[in-house]
Amino acid sequence: MNGDPSKMSCAEFQAQMAELVGSGEDLSAHPHVEGCERCRALLADLTTIVEAARQLFPSVEPPDEVWEHIESAIKRDDKTAPNAG
């Protein structure tokens, strides 16, 4: 690999992506990406995945029975606690 980031190959850039992200670098501003349509498309795909994921998995409430079970278990715990009266 040469030292000039703008002259990186796609393979070199993609091999370093996770490390770059981990160090806090904004990949979209990387010199290689600015001149590489293929890697820009890759980053666009990742953005699309993140946006799509936000539409998934609506958060839901557990059924009331879950609390009833927790309460029962807490009562059992309290009865078996060393200082249970």
Place this chain on the structure above:
Amino acid sequence: MADAPTPTQAPPRTRADGGEEAAQGTPTARSTAAQPPSAADAEVLARAQAGDHQAFAQLYALHKRRIYSLCLRMVGNVAEAEDLTQEAFLQLHRKIATFRGDSAFSTWLHRLAVNVVLMQLRKKGLSLISLDEAMEPNPEEGPSRSFGAPDLTLAGTIDRLALERAIADLPAGYRLIFVLHDVEGFEHNEIASMLDCSIGNSKSQLHKARLKLRDALRAQNRQEARP
């Protein structure tokens, strides 16, 4: 022991650093995973720590949705998610007095729930043994370095079912990071605290998880494109 109120008797709308309201799934709610607790929330927490069962019921009402949703997203099975939620709150009840406020309560609670989930995954014989290993998935499970040709990009559209399938098929470590950050809306510093890893590690693992999802989605696209 004083009878604890049912969750419906507890005030479910009070926020506790990212409790009930942060779980509504709206874009704005997603970014509020660890809001500072209000004085009222802190008081509820303090009372629960002192053994007040009504206060514990309030905490349950505040956090049940997020914890249950996390469990459901991780295991993909309603009955199992209910069991894990129950176990997480039981553990909370046993350990709540040890919470010292070094991190946000919701982060601490999520860490506890994540541990419960990981224990379950380990029992099921998945390759996930510990949080450390969750953060270092088998290299063979990592994203490939496929230097995608433009005609194999996702072109801005993703089939919902395909994405759900791809997330479910992620190795558990990647799925955990992806769910916590991209679905639950936790920040990397919170995830790092939950998983005992560096912020950089959280970022790089999330990136790998997204790459792996892309690999899976492109593979599905290729299959569908075959005559």
